[in-house]
Amino acid sequence: MATTASGIxxxxxxxxxxxxxxxxxxxDPSVFLMGEEIGVFQGSYKVTAGLxxxxxxxxxxxxxxxxxxxxxxxxxxxxxxxxxxxxxxTINFILVAMDQVVNHAAKVRYMxxxxxxxxxxxxxxxxxxxxxxxxxxxxxxxxxxHVPGLKVVAPATPADARGxxxxxxxxxxxxxxxxxxxxxxxxxxxxxxxxxxxxIGRAAIAxxxxxxxxxxxxxxxxxxxxxxxxxxxxxxxxxxVVDLRSLRxxxxxxxxxxxxxxxxxxxxxxxxxxYGVTAEVASRISLACFDDLDAPVGRVGMAEVPMPYAKSLxxxxxxxxxxxxxxxxxxxxx
Amino acid sequence: xxxxxxxxxxxxxxxxxxxxxxxxxxxxxxxxATVGVVxxxxxxxxxxxxYRSHGFALAKGVPATTVMAELFGRQDGCAxxxxxxxxxxxxxxxxxxxxxxxxxxxxxxAGMALAAVKQGKELAVVCELGDGxxxxxxxHESLNLAAVWRLPVLFTVFNNGYGMGTRVDQSNAEPEIFKxxxxxxxxxxxxxxxxxxxxxxxxxxxxxxxRKERQPAVLEVMTYRLRGHSVADAGTAYRTKEEVAEWxxxxxxxxxxxxRLIAAGATAEELDAIxxxxxxxxxxxxxxxxxxxxxxxxxxxxxxxxxxETGRQFSRMxxxxxxxxxxxxxxxxxxx
Ligand SMILES: Cc1ncc(C[n+]2csc(CCOP(=O)(O)OP(=O)(O)O)c2C)c(N)n1
Ligand SMILES: [Mg+2]
Numbered sequence: 001m002a003t004t005a006s007g008i009x010x011x012x013x014x015x016x017x018x019x020x021x022x023x024x025x026x027x028d029p030s031v032f033l034m035g036e037e038i039g040v041f042q043g044s045y046k047v048t049a050g051l052x053x054x055x056x057x058x059x060x061x062x063x064x065x066x067x068x069x070x071x072x073x074x075x076x077x078x079x080x081x082x083x084x085x086x087x088x089x090t091i092n093f094i095l096v097a098m099d100q101v102v103n104h105a106a107k108v109r110y111m112x113x114x115x116x117x118x119x120x121x122x123x124x125x126x127x128x129x130x131x132x133x134x135x136x137x138x139x140x141x142x143x144x145x146h147v148p149g150l151k152v153v154a155p156a157t158p159a160d161a162r163g164x165x166x167x168x169x170x171x172x173x174x175x176x177x178x179x180x181x182x183x184x185x186x187x188x189x190x191x192x193x194x195x196x197x198x199x200i201g202r203a204a205i206a207x208x209x210x211x212x213x214x215x216x217x218x219x220x221x222x223x224x225x226x227x228x229x230x231x232x233x234x235x236x237x238x239x240x241v242v243d244l245r246s247l248r249x250x251x252x253x254x255x256x257x258x259x260x261x262x263x264x265x266x267x268x269x270x271x272x273x274x275y276g277v278t279a280e281v282a283s284r285i286s287l288a289c290f291d292d293l294d295a296p297v298g299r300v301g302m303a304e305v306p307m308p309y310a311k312s313l314x315x316x317x318x319x320x321x322x323x324x325x326x327x328x329x330x331x332x333x334x
Numbered sequence: 335x336x337x338x339x340x341x342x343x344x345x346x347x348x349x350x351x352x353x354x355x356x357x358x359x360x361x362x363x364x365x366x367a368t369v370g371v372v373x374x375x376x377x378x379x380x381x382x383x384x385y386r387s388h389g390f391a392l393a394k395g396v397p398a399t400t401v402m403a404e405l406f407g408r409q410d411g412c413a414x415x416x417x418x419x420x421x422x423x424x425x426x427x428x429x430x431x432x433x434x435x436x437x438x439x440x441x442x443x444a445g446m447a448l449a450a451v452k453q454g455k456e457l458a459v460v461c462e463l464g465d466g467x468x469x470x471x472x473x474h475e476s477l478n479l480a481a482v483w484r485l486p487v488l489f490t491v492f493n494n495g496y497g498m499g500t501r502v503d504q505s506n507a508e509p510e511i512f513k514x515x516x517x518x519x520x521x522x523x524x525x526x527x528x529x530x531x532x533x534x535x536x537x538x539x540x541x542x543x544x545r546k547e548r549q550p551a552v553l554e555v556m557t558y559r560l561r562g563h564s565v566a567d568a569g570t571a572y573r574t575k576e577e578v579a580e581w582x583x584x585x586x587x588x589x590x591x592x593x594r595l596i597a598a599g600a601t602a603e604e605l606d607a608i609x610x611x612x613x614x615x616x617x618x619x620x621x622x623x624x625x626x627x628x629x630x631x632x633x634x635x636x637x638x639x640x641x642x643e644t645g646r647q648f649s650r651m652x653x654x655x656x657x658x659x660x661x662x663x664x665x666x667x668x669x670x
Contacts, residue, residue: 040572041499064469064505065436065497093435096470131356131407133418135434305638308629309356309418310407316631 007193014184016158017047017123019192020165021085025055028083031169034061034070035087044089045125045184071097071122075105078120078174085169088124091178092136105174106149120174123165126154127181127219127270131314134306139218139271141178142280145247152247153200154178156221158188160245163198171200178247180219180270201246203254209240212332213258215281216268217244220319224268227324237332247277255281256288265289266298266331268324273301298331300324335365335530336612338389339588341398344616345388345405345419349565353623354405357434358419361389363560364494366587369393370525370533371490371555374541375460380428380446382439383462385420386492386559387432390462396424402619408626415629416637436497437463437470440489444476447485451548458486458544460537466497468511477550481518486544488537489515489552492527494559499572515552527557528587531594558585 011019024031037044039052039062052060063070067088074084088094094101101122108118128137145152151173155161161179168175190196206221207228214224221243228239240258244250259265265285267278282297303317342360349358361368364386372393375381383390391401396412404411405419412424423431430446433439443461450457467473468491480487491511495502503509515522521543525536533555543549558581562569569578592605639645 037498037500042571044498062500062504064500065466066469066471068471069469096435096472131418133356133421133434134416135420135438136357303634305635306416308416308634309404309413309421310411310415310629311355312407312628312631313415313634316634 007191008189009192010187011158011190012184013155013158013161013179013186013188014045014047016162016188016190017165017179018049018051019190020162020169021048021051022054024085024166024169025051025059028169030081031083031085032059032061033085033087034063034074036063036065036089038062038087043087045181047123047179047184048087067093067097068100072100072104074120075100075108075118078118079108079116083119083121083169085121085123088122090136090181091124091126091140092138094122094124101144101150101174102147106147109173110149117172118174119172121165121168121177122174123177123179125179125181125184128302128307129182129314129318131309131311132307133309137307139269139302141176141218141247142269142271142275142277144176145250145277145280149174150248151175151200152178153245154218154247155245156183156206156218156243158186159190159196160198160204162190163196164200164245166195166197167200170197175200178218182219183222186222198245201249201251203245203251204243205240205254205258206243207239207241209238209262211237211262212239212264212266212328213242213255213262214239214266214268214328215242215244215255215285217247217277218270220268220270223319223321223324227321227328230321230325231328235329235334237328237334239328244281250280250284252284252288255285259285259289260292263292263294264331265293266300266324266328268300268319270319271302272304273299274304276301295331295333298327300327335369335588335591336608337398337615338365338368338392340612340616341392341401341619342388344402344620346561346565348405348620354419355407356418356420357385358405358565359386359563360561360565361386361559363581363587364492364527364557365389366530366591367492367527367533367555367557370527370530371460371462371537371553374534374537376457376541376545378428378455378457379541380430380450380457380459381462382430382443382446382459383432384436384439384464384467385432385434386464387420387422390432391422391424391429394424394429395427396422396429398615398619399622400424402623403626406623406626407628408623409629410622410626414637437467437472439463440467440472440476441479443487443489444479444485447480447487448483451485456545458488458541460488460490460541462490462492464497465491465493465495465502465511466500466505467491468514469505477515477518477520477552480550481520484548485550486548487550488540488544489550490537491552491554492557493554494557496559496563496572498563498567501572512552512554520550520552522552522554524554524556527555528585528590530587530591560586
C-alpha cells in the first residue's frame with residue numbers, strides 16, 4: 001500500500017477487502033469470519049491474510065469442507081445475534097449450500113412474519129479466464145439477484161470493495177458480496193481517512209460519455225472501460241460506463257438517466273446472458289427508456305457453453321473486449 | 335508407478351513453461367496408493383476420482399499421449415481439450431472422470447453401481463475421494479444409499495494428511511476415517527498406501543465382496559502428497575519442511591517398491607529398463623501433445639448437447655440481437 005498525507009492510499013482490491021474485514025472486526029465484536037482455508041493458509045486468494053494472527057481462531061474460524069453445514073451455521077448464528085461473514089472459496093462451491101442461502105437465509109425474515117432477521121454476509125469470487133474449466137469458471141450472481149430476501153452487490157473497484165463489504169456487514173439482511181478472481185490484483189485509490197461505507201443499491205458512473213451507455217458490474221466494468229477508450233480513440237464514440245455495483249436492489253434511475261442522455265445501451269456481463277443480469281437490465285431499459293432509444297439494447301455475455309479448458313476455446317467463450325467492441329459499434333450503427 | 339512419477343514431474347515442468355494451465359494437482363508421493371487400488375480392479379470395474387486425476391488415468395490404462403494432450407488443451411486430449419487436468423476421462427478404459435467439486439463424484443459412483451446392478455453385471459465401482467471430502471453431506475448421503483440399496487461401490491479415501499492446508503485431525507471429528515463406515519454398517523479398513531502390495535491386497539478383497547455380495551465398503555488408504563495442494567501451492571505454510579523430508583526420504587513409495595524389487599532379485603539392468611521405458615512413454619506423450627492441434631474455435635459449442643438440432647436452436651436464440659453472440663461471432667469470423 002502506498003500512502004499519501006491526505007489518507008488516499010493506492011491498494012489492491014484484495015487489500016481493500018481485507019481492510020474492510022479488519023475495520024469491521026475491530027468495530028463490532030459480534031462480527032466473525034468463517035470459511036475454508038481462511039486462517040493458517042491465509043485464504044485461498046489471500047483476502048484474509050494476517051487476520052488469523054491478529055484476531056485468533058475464535059474470530060477467524062476455519063471450517064471443514066462442508067459448505068452446506070457452515071453456511072447454515074452462519075444463518076443460525078446470524079439469527080441468534082452474531083454477524084458472520086462467510087467466505088465461499090469461489091462462487092462455484094456455493095451450489096452445494098444453495099438450499100441454505102435461497103431456502104433458508106433469504107426466507108427467514110419474511111416467512112416468520114418479520115420476527116427475526118438474518119444479518120449474514122457471504123463473500124465469494126466469480127470469474128473465469130485462467131483455464132479453470134467448466135466447474136470452476138462460473139458467474140451466476142444473477143441467480144441470487146433473482147431471489148427476494150437477498151441483497152447482492154458486486155464491486156468493481158478497491159474503494160467499492162471496501163465500502164460495499166462494510167455496508168454488507170452492517171446490513172440487517174443477508175447480503176452476497178460478489179468478488180472477482182481477476183479483480184483481486186487490480187489497484188485503485190481508497191480514502192482510509194474516512195469510513196468509506198458505500199450505500200447498497202446505488203450505481204456509479206465509472207466513465208462519462210454522451211453517445212452510448214454501457215451497463216456492467218464486477219469485472220465486466222473493467223472490460224467496458226477499456227472498450228470505451230478504444231471507442232473514443234478508434235471511432236470517435238464517447239461511451240458512458242455505468243457500474244451497477246448492486247444487482248439487488250438495482251439502481252435503474254442511474255441507468256435510465258444515462259440512457260436518456262445517450263439514447264443507446266449495451267449491457268455486458270461475465271456470465272451467461274440468457275436469463276442473466278443483462279436480460280433483466282435490458283428489459284428494464286427497454287421499458288423505462290422506450291422513447292429515448294435510437295437502437296435496440298445490446299447484450300454481451302459469455303458464450304453459452306460450460307467453460308472449456310483449451311486456451312483457444314476459452315478465449316472464444318469469454319466476453320472479451322473485441323466482442324464488446326463489435327457489439328458497441330453495432331448498437332451505435334457504426 | 336514410475337510412469338506416474340515421471341509424468342507428474344514432466345507436468346510440473348510443462349506447467350512452468352505455460353504449456354499447461356488452470357489448476358494442476360500432482361499425485362507425487364501417492365503412486366503406490368493409486369496403482370495398488372487400480373491394479374486390484376477387474377477389467378469391467380469402473381473408476382471415478384477427484385481432480386487429482388493424472389495418476390488414475392494412467393494407472394487405468396488411458397494412454398499417456400492423450401492424457402498429456404489433454405493437459406496441453408489439445409484436440410486429441412482424452413476429453414477433446416475441454417476438461418484439462420481435473421477432468422480426464424476415458425470410457426474405453428472404464429475411467430469415468432476426474433471431478434472438480436469436492437465429493438461430487440460420490441453419488442455419481444453410487445449411481446453407476448446402481449446401473450450395473452440393474453443391468454445384471456457383476457462389477458464394482460471404485461470411487462476415490464480425499465480425506466477432506468468425508469465432511470461433505472454427499473459423503474453421508476452416498477454411503478447411506480450404497481448401504482440401503484446394496485450397491486457395489488468401494489469408497490476409497492486417499493488420506494494424504496491434508497485437505498489443502500488443513501490437517502485431517504483439524505477438520506475431522508473422527509480422524510480415523512475408515513471407522514465412519516460403521517455408521518452405515520459397512521466394512522471399513524485402513525491400509526498403508528505407501529505399500530503397493532498391501533494396498534493391492536486390501537482393495538482386491540473388498541472389491542471381490544463388492545462384486546460377489548454387492549457389499550459396499552470404505553478403504554482408507556494412508557498416503558502423502560509430496561508436493562503442494564496444486565502447483566500454485568508451495569506446500570510449506572501448513573506443514574514443516576522436516577515432515578515433508580521425512581516422507582520423501584523414508585516413505586517414498588517408489589523407493590520402497592524398488593527396495594523390495596532388489597530384495598526379490600531384480601537386477602540393476604531391469605530397474606534401469608523400467609526407468610528408461612517410463613521416460614520414453616512420457617517423452618512420447620509430450621511429443622504427441624505438442625503435435626496435436628489446438629481445438630478450433632468453431633467447435634466451441636460441440637458437446638453442449640448430444641443432439642445437433644438443439645445446438646442450432648441455441649445459436650438462433652442467442653441473446654442481444656442485433657448485437658447477439660451469433661452476430662458477433664459471425665463478424666469476428668469475417669474480420670479474421
Ligand atoms: C465443494 C467444494 N468446496 C471447496 C472446493 C475447493 N477445494 C478443492 S480441493 C480442496 C481440498 C480437498 O482435500 P482432500 O479431499 O483431502 O483431497 P486432496 O486434495 O488432498 O487430494 C478444496 C477445499 C471444492 N473443489 N469443492
Ligand atoms: Mg487430502
